[in-house]
Amino acid sequence: MKITQAFTFEAAHRLPKVPETHRCFRMHGHSYRVELCLEGDVDPETGFVVDFFDVEAGFGPLLEQLDHHCLNEVEGLHNPTAENIAVWIWRRASLALPQLRSVKVFETPHCWAEYEGR
Ligand SMILES: Nc1nc2c(c(=O)[nH]1)N=C([C@H](O)[C@H](O)COP(=O)(O)OP(=O)(O)OP(=O)(O)O)CN2
Numbered sequence: 001m002k003i004t005q006a007f008t009f010e011a012a013h014r015l016p017k018v019p020e021t022h023r024c025f026r027m028h029g030h031s032y033r034v035e036l037c038l039e040g041d042v043d044p045e046t047g048f049v050v051d052f053f054d055v056e057a058g059f060g061p062l063l064e065q066l067d068h069h070c071l072n073e074v075e076g077l078h079n080p081t082a083e084n085i086a087v088w089i090w091r092r093a094s095l096a097l098p099q100l101r102s103v104k105v106f107e108t109p110h111c112w113a114e115y116e117g118r
């Protein structure tokens with residue numbers, strides 16, 4: 001069984017590896033959406049794979065590092081593409097949430113990166 005919990009955060013970034021003529025070379029902001037998908041057996045007692053409250057508690061400290069920050073200044077995110085943010089979240093969130101199966105990072109409602117740990 002898979003469960004998914006969505007989170008949102010606001011952050012600024014610029015992409016240092018694109019040409020100077022690319023509009024994302026300049027500092028700008030996004031309303032990011034993160035979807036964490038976890039997989040496991042349903043506990044017959046609780047009816048949960050994982051309590052959504054526990055997902056929130058596991059991801060909360062990471063969300064604090066991202067929300068209302070300049071992502072380029074976050075340790076390990078000097079090139080904060082959606083792809084790199086998804087990997088950054090995976091590496092940290094999977095420690096607290098071992099049932100994590102995928103991380104989706106949406107920069108806009110139409111553009112996202114998904115990482116499954118490989
Ligand atoms: N593969 C990726 N491509 C791009 C990424 C990325 O993370 N991975 N990021 C960007 C920029 O962050 C850019 O800011 C995103 O584009 P944006 O202008 O915000 O989005 P849209 O063009 O869809 O939005 P408009 O409504 O047209 O402004 C670029 N590429």
Ligand SMILES: [Zn+2]
Nearest residue numbers: 013024028030
């Ligand atoms: Zn951007």
